[in-house]
Amino acid sequence: MGLRIVMLGPPGSGKGTYASRLTNVLGVPHISTGDIVREEIKAGTEVGKKIKEYSDRGELVPDEIIIGLLIERLRKPDAQKGFILDGFPRTIRQAEALKEISKIDLVINLNVTDEIIVQRLSNRLICKRCGAIYNRLTLKPKVDEICDLCGGELYQREDDKPGVVRERLNIYRRSTEPLVEYYRREGILKDVYCSDLMTPPEEVVKKIIEIIDSVKK
Numbered sequence: 503m504g505l506r507i508v509m510l511g512p513p514g515s516g517k518g519t520y521a522s523r524l525t526n527v528l529g530v531p532h533i534s535t536g537d538i539v540r541e542e543i544k545a546g547t548e549v550g551k552k553i554k555e556y557s558d559r560g561e562l563v564p565d566e567i568i569i570g571l572l573i574e575r576l577r578k579p580d581a582q583k584g585f586i587l588d589g590f591p592r593t594i595r596q597a598e599a600l601k602e603i604s605k606i607d608l609v610i611n612l613n614v615t616d617e618i619i620v621q622r623l624s625n626r627l628i629c630k631r632c633g634a635i636y637n638r639l640t641l642k643p644k645v646d647e648i649c650d651l652c653g654g655e656l657y658q659r660e661d662d663k664p665g666v667v668r669e670r671l672n673i674y675r676r677s678t679e680p681l682v683e684y685y686r687r688e689g690i691l692k693d694v695y696c697s698d699l700m701t702p703p704e705e706v707v708k709k710i711i712e713i714i715d716s717v718k719k
Contacts, residue, residue: 507609508608510691513674514622517588518532520610520710528584530581531585535588593681608714611693612706624662626659627657630654631649636649694709
């Protein structure tokens, strides 16, 4: 049985980047609730339409909807041997709900300073066509503003502008810090620190794999 892992960390801490690399190493799926939500909206499902109404009004999607989608995803065969969950839970209430759906073996808490996150996100570029992520400082595309993979145009998300990033970090701290303590009390939380903007993702992934190996023993 593989491990059921939750990735915690502020926006821009690299959860998605590390999770997608760990997926290849561990052979378990990277489940991002953000991606699931976007797929539902794109596919125009009933749930997708409902979600879109909430986000168009600038409201948070209710827990019930997200949990429903997550239950469905965790039932799929590839998630039976473990998974890496990214973007959920964000609150104690969601953590309690998750506990009822599945046992969690390990919570990786990414500790990254605000300065690094603001630097990283305000230099992040995303491909309009395939969604690949680049960074003007640490992960430049071969050709300026063009995706290496598909040749699509790269753009900056509105919510990656420095002022917005700081506000997103404040919201994260208020809602998610209690979650860190919750999992610390459960005894399954491990901290991973990244204090240098130029640290390559491989190095952080290596640290996480060392933690995973020690938990498996």
